[in-house]
Amino acid sequence: MKKILFALAACMLASTAAMAQPMPPRHGPGYDRPHHRPHKVWVPAHREHGRFVRGHYVWR
Numbered sequence: 186m187k188k189i190l191f192a193l194a195a196c197m198l199a200s201t202a203a204m205a206q207p208m209p210p211r212h213g214p215g216y217d218r219p220h221h222r223p224h225k226v227w228v229p230a231h232r233e234h235g236r237f238v239r240g241h242y243v244w245r
Contacts, residue, residue, distance in 0.1 A: 225242040232238065 193241055202245045223244045226245045228243050230238065
């Protein structure tokens, strides 16, 4: 009985030690580049405020 309790306590101690570690840094498309360099993007024809707007380039 004592061995089971000791093993359970050891597992709990190991799991709490693992949870106390800081999270690894995130990597991905949004995290790698904090500042976005604007570039021209083609916007197809659409409506803005009820008016038809032809296709054009915008800086994004």
